[in-house]
Amino acid sequence: xxxxxxxxxxxxxxxxxxxxxNDDLRDTITGWSKKLLNPGSPDQVKxxxxxxxxxxxxxxxxxxxxxVGANGAGKSTLLKILSQITxxxxxxxxxxxxxxxxxxxxxxxxxxxxxxxxxxxxxxxxGMKKSEINRHFDAIVDFAGIEKFxxxxxxxxxxxMYVRLGFAIAxxxxxxxxxxxxxxxxxxxxxxxxxxxxxxxxxTLLFVSHNLTAVQGLCNKGVYLRSGELIKNGPIxxxxxxxxxxxxxxxLEQVWTDPNPAPGNDFVKIKSIRLVPDESHTRPNxxxxxxxxxxxxxxNFVDNAELNVSVFLYSMTGECIFNIxxxxxxxxxxxxxSVCKIPGDFLNDGSYYISVMIVRDRLAPVYFFEDAIxxxxxxxxxxxxxxxKWPGAIRPKMIQVKSWQTELS
Amino acid sequence: xNSRVRVITNKKTISEYIAEIWDYNELFWILAKRDIIVKxxxxxxxxxxxxxxxxxxxxxMALAFGRLGRLGMNTSIPYMLIVSVGVTVWxxxxxxxxxxxxxxxxxxxxxxxxYFPRLIIPxxxxxxxxxxxxxxxxxxxxxCIFYQFLPDWKIIFIxxxxxxxxxxxxxxxLIAAVLNVKYRDIGQLISFVVQFGTFLSPVAYLxxxxxxxxxxxxxxxxxxxxxVTGCIDxxxxxxxxxxxxxxxxxxxxxxVFILVTFFYSIWFFRKHxxxxxxxx
Numbered sequence: 001x002x003x004x005x006x007x008x009x010x011x012x013x014x015x016x017x018x019x020x021x022n023d024d025l026r027d028t029i030t031g032w033s034k035k036l037l038n039p040g041s042p043d044q045v046k047x048x049x050x051x052x053x054x055x056x057x058x059x060x061x062x063x064x065x066x067x068v069g070a071n072g073a074g075k076s077t078l079l080k081i082l083s084q085i086t087x088x089x090x091x092x093x094x095x096x097x098x099x100x101x102x103x104x105x106x107x108x109x110x111x112x113x114x115x116x117x118x119x120x121x122x123x124x125x126x127g128m129k130k131s132e133i134n135r136h137f138d139a140i141v142d143f144a145g146i147e148k149f150x151x152x153x154x155x156x157x158x159x160x161m162y163v164r165l166g167f168a169i170a171x172x173x174x175x176x177x178x179x180x181x182x183x184x185x186x187x188x189x190x191x192x193x194x195x196x197x198x199x200x201x202x203x204t205l206l207f208v209s210h211n212l213t214a215v216q217g218l219c220n221k222g223v224y225l226r227s228g229e230l231i232k233n234g235p236i237x238x239x240x241x242x243x244x245x246x247x248x249x250x251x252l253e254q255v256w257t258d259p260n261p262a263p264g265n266d267f268v269k270i271k272s273i274r275l276v277p278d279e280s281h282t283r284p285n286x287x288x289x290x291x292x293x294x295x296x297x298x299x300n301f302v303d304n305a306e307l308n309v310s311v312f313l314y315s316m317t318g319e320c321i322f323n324i325x326x327x328x329x330x331x332x333x334x335x336x337x338s339v340c341k342i343p344g345d346f347l348n349d350g351s352y353y354i355s356v357m358i359v360r361d362r363l364a365p366v367y368f369f370e371d372a373i374x375x376x377x378x379x380x381x382x383x384x385x386x387x388x389k390w391p392g393a394i395r396p397k398m399i400q401v402k403s404w405q406t407e408l409s
Numbered sequence: 410x411n412s413r414v415r416v417i418t419n420k421k422t423i424s425e426y427i428a429e430i431w432d433y434n435e436l437f438w439i440l441a442k443r444d445i446i447v448k449x450x451x452x453x454x455x456x457x458x459x460x461x462x463x464x465x466x467x468x469x470m471a472l473a474f475g476r477l478g479r480l481g482m483n484t485s486i487p488y489m490l491i492v493s494v495g496v497t498v499w500x501x502x503x504x505x506x507x508x509x510x511x512x513x514x515x516x517x518x519x520x521x522x523x524y525f526p527r528l529i530i531p532x533x534x535x536x537x538x539x540x541x542x543x544x545x546x547x548x549x550x551x552x553c554i555f556y557q558f559l560p561d562w563k564i565i566f567i568x569x570x571x572x573x574x575x576x577x578x579x580x581x582x583l584i585a586a587v588l589n590v591k592y593r594d595i596g597q598l599i600s601f602v603v604q605f606g607t608f609l610s611p612v613a614y615l616x617x618x619x620x621x622x623x624x625x626x627x628x629x630x631x632x633x634x635x636x637v638t639g640c641i642d643x644x645x646x647x648x649x650x651x652x653x654x655x656x657x658x659x660x661x662x663x664x665v666f667i668l669v670t671f672f673y674s675i676w677f678f679r680k681h682x683x684x685x686x687x688x689x
Contacts, residue, residue: 013687028592080686084417084524087683093417101523108519112447124439125523153450 001096003177003204004059004082009091011052011077011228051077052228054091059177059221064205066219066236068243073225075208082179082206097176100126111155115146115165118154122169136172144168179206216240216379217389244285244376251353251374252276259299264367267305268358271297271335273372275354278344287380288395291344294373296356297337306330307366309338310357315350315393328362345397348390349379426679430526440533444508445540463545467496470613480614486652487556490549494648495612497545498641501571502578503603504538509582510599513590513685520685527682528675531583535575542571549648559650566647570640577636577663580670587681591688610637615645616659632659639663 052074059065069075080086082093083101108125109118119140123133141147144165146157154162209215215222215236222239224232224246232242253274256262262269278291286292296309310325326338354373358366379390449458467489474480475488484491509531513520516530546567553560582599589595609632611618616638619629632638638659645653 081417085521085686088417095415095417108523110443110447112450113443117443117446121439121443124436125519125525127433127525130435 001061002058002094003061003096004099004206005094006055006057006078006082007092007094009052009055009078009081009088009093010050011074011081011086012089013049013051015047015049050228052081052088052225055225055230057223057230057233059204059206061176061204062202063221064207064219066215066222066239067206067208067225068215068222068239069225072227074228075225077228078225079179079181079208095177098127098173099177099179100170100173100175101179101181109154109162109166112153114153115141115150115157118165119169122166123173126170126173128173140165140168140172143171175203177204177206179208181208240378241285244378254372262299263369264298267300267302267360267366268307269299269301270356270367270369270372271299273297273356273369275373275375278341281344283380285378286375287378288347288349289344289380290377292342292347294340294342294354295337296339297335298358300331300333300336303333304330306361307336308359308362310359311340312355312357313342314353314355319393321347321352321393325359328359343398346394347377348392348395349377351376426526430528430532433525433529436525437529437533440529441536444533444537448537449540459540460544460548463493463496463500463541463548466500467493467548470496474613478614480618484615484652486558486649487552489552490556490558490649491615491645491652492613493545493549493552494645495610495641497542497549498570498574498644499607499610499612499637500541500545501538502574502637502640503606504541505534505575505578506582506585507599507603508534508537509579510585510589511596513586514593514596527685528678531579531586531678534582538575539571560648561650563647563650567644570643570647573643573663573667574637574640576667576671577640580667580674583674583678584670587678590681590685606635606637610635611641612637615653616642616656633662634666636663636666639666 055074055078067075067078077086079101081088082095082099108122110121113121119137120130120133124130141150144161144167146161146165149157149161154165157165205218207215207218219236222232222234222236223230224239224243226246231246232239253272254270255272255274256270259269259271262271264270273294273296275292275294277286278293281290283290294311300307306328308326308328310323312323313321315321324340352375353371354375355368355370356372357368360366381390471489471492475492480488512530512534513527519525519530520527552558585595585599611632616629616632619625619632622628639656639662642653642656642659643663646655
């Protein structure tokens with residue numbers, strides 16, 4: 001049964017160019033008077049911007065649909081249309097059953113009202129009937145763990161209690177279609193449990209993310225948007241392969257043939273940096289088992305410089321996974337090449353980025369080339385039945401757990 | 410299980426629009442309740458404030474206009490009663506106007522996060538001023554006992570006139586609310602209008618007082634264009650027994666004003682409601 005059908009949805013925004021916004025009354029009025037005094041003068045040029053163009057897809061009951069795409073691809077716009085915050089310019093959407101979005105956790109809580117009053121307020125905002133809220137009231141309070149504070153104004157709640165209460169209400173809404181934005185999903189154990197419940201109970205899940213790991217772990221179908229257009233719609237693996245092929249290109253390599261525009265300074269300039277899979281690797285995407293090679297070339301403009309290179313690898317959340325450098329050596333003017341090998345079965349699946357620093361005399365940074373490379377590692381598993389998100393910033397196979405029987409009874 | 414099919418599109422018919430508002434009637438009640446609870450919470454006097462305001466306003470107005478302005482010399486009933494009715498209507502009108510015009514901006518967290526028919530927000534403002542109305546009527550009743558004055562059967566029209574008063578504030582308030590989303594200047598403007606309206610509307614004097622001024626007829630006709638004049642005249646007719654005759658000259662402009670602003674404002678609201686989220 002089709003529970004959600006999106007039919008030729010487009011959304012147009014009108015942009016005012018020349019940096020003119022008519023967001024305050026004065027500008028609007030001066031705009032009118034200018035038009036009155038000088039009717040022939042060209043109006044400010046208005047540009048149409050299509051945030052979504054002819055999006056068409058269907059979701060069947062029980063599907064877990066992952067919506068992927070880079071920032072600005074139109075994911076949030078589509079979400080806003082689905083949750084009816086804005087209307088589509090053309091097209092229509094048919095929804096069977098109740099849809100709830102976890103974007104809305106804690107929405108409409110009023111700080112002066114007590115927890116009890118806010119449960120009814122928030123429930124009504126999310127579309128629950130009073131009888132329904134009454135039925136779930138104890139479960140909500142229990143889930144949120146705020147029995148003692150139920151008659152305290154929520155402005156005195158800790159932020160944790162606040163979020164828990166909001167989540168508890170949303171969780172008891174029992175929607176047929178649940179829409180989840182990754183912002184909330186990251187690291188929320190309650191949420192992950194809830195999402196599993198949803199998919200197990202045959203309900204429909206719409207998951208919006210650019211975190212491929214999470215999408216892959218959770219969804220069976222996918223939709224890939226790029227600059228407002230639907231690029232691919234189908235089984236999640238195909239969609240992700242398509243997406244990875246698209247996003248990874250421009251960040252895996254940066255090359256300058258001429259030193260002048262190249263990043264750097266009077267001492268050194270970057271010539272090229274690239275991240276390539278080792279020759280032995282044959283699958284199309286970078287996955288967790290792929291050995292990687294980082295190659296850096298830079299111009300050195302100072303004779304007799306004692307230089308070394310320092311490589312920083314960061315996780316998507318900005319944590320530094322490692323920082324390693326080479327031995328300092330004396331170099332002459334010219335081009336210097338450095339290579340860093342990252343073994344396969346070392347990184348976990350997820351997004352990473354790399355910065356490179358060139359250091360003089362073993363202590364003074366000469367140039368810090370930030371965010372030089374960005375890449376996604378996708379999941380690759382053998383010999384395990386488990387498909388959930390593999391925890392950890394890295395997944396090194398070189399560290400092993402050995403077990404043996406020490407006693408028979 | 411709710412297996413009704415919902416269609417999201419930009420072409421919604423009027424009946425679908427109204428049906429949807431009806432669907433959300435529970436939210437309407439809960440928002441109205443929230444506004445009232447929040448207004449009087451954490452104030453030591455709580456609802457006491459609702460009692461103090463009409464009382465003090467009536468006293469001050471009666472003192473300023475009746476005694477100092479010497480308007481209260483020749484009336485056949487105590488001047489306080491006349492002022493009390495004016496204050497009842499005016500407080501309700503001005504509070505509704507202020508609440509409606511700021512309602513969308515104050516609820517921006519709802520507007521940008523969840524869907525429900527937006528019209529619910531300004532509509533739910535109908536009750537916030539009613540607390541004051543109830544207290545004002547109690548004050549009026551107290552004055553009636555004090556002055557040994559007995560209103561006649563016409564008081565059954567009070568609820569109807571209150572609805573007219575709300576509708577009179579609704580049209581202007583709704584347009585202001587929409588504009589306020591984009592231009593916050595409107596909020597300032599409304600507080601100005603309320604401040605001057607207290608004196609330009611016949612709150613603390615009779616509408617006929619305009620006739621006594623120089624250029625009296627012109628001023629009187631201008632005053633008839635003010636919708637609050639119509640509301641106050643009608644309320645004085647209903648509450649003050651035989652004292653005030655029914656004034657068709659102010660009532661008809663009021664009805665025309667309500668019809669025009671009500672439908673125009675809803676059309677205006679409907680036209681802009683999809684873009685609130687882009688400007689708020």
